[in-house]
Amino acid sequence: MQIVLILSLVAAALGSGLVAGIFFAFSTFIMTAFSRIPAEQGIAAMNSINVTIVRSPFMALFVPTAILCLVITVLAVINWRGGASALMLAGAALYVVASFLSTIIFNVPMNDALEKVSGNGPEAVALWSTYLEDWTWWNHVRTVASLLASVAFVRALMIV
Template sequence: MKRMTFGLAFAAAIGSGLMAGLFFVFSVTIMSALGKLPAAAGIAAMQSINTTILSPLFLTAFMGTALLCVVLAIVAMLNWSGPASGWLVTGALLYVAGTFLVTIVFNVPMNDALASAAPDSGEAANLWTRYLSVWTGWNHVRAVTSTAALGAFIQALRLL
């Protein structure tokens, strides 16, 4: 059981790290760069990013990590006396709530709204201004929580 838990925690750490890096780059570079473009160009670029990112590899890393976290949380709670259990549950909660659910509840609906906007319209320009602020704010949450999940999983791995 310990070897399986270690493998699951290692994979969750890798997945959390991949997502942390992706969201970090969006927060510190990509969104700022898109915000410097004329609204129509920024919207068109983000629309392209939002369709391109939905690849099997991204979805496997993003959703697979969420699934690993659920399994790890269950395993950790079943073995609550284990030295790594608290860290495993913490990492799982950070990723599932702060990364996965924030994406589903906040970022994806904004992406859907942007997808239906005609980049050259005045309505789209207003949407883009709000999108840059609100979407990026929630992305900061995803960057921080996926990084914190990675840290929790690393701590758990030290104790396994």
């Protein structure tokens, strides 16, 4: 059982850390770059990313990491290890709630709304402006949560 726990924590630390890195790129330069181009081009680029990402290896990282977090939650509870289990639960909660579920609840609906507009008319420009601000804010949340989850898993590994 110990080897399953260790492998799960290593995989979750790597998965949440890689996801944090991807989100970090969007928060720190991709969305900023998109804000500097005309709305029509930014919308087209983001819509292309949104179609591409669901068919990319990112999904083979993002979803399984969430599932692994649920496994870690069970392992933490059924074999309570004090501080290590608390860190495991914190990491799992951060990733599942603030990274995975916030994506589904906030970012995906914004992506769906963006998919319905094109061009550079007033409606598209207004939506794009709001999208850039709101989507990026929630992406910051996902970035920090994924990074903190990775740190919690690494810390749990150090004391398990």
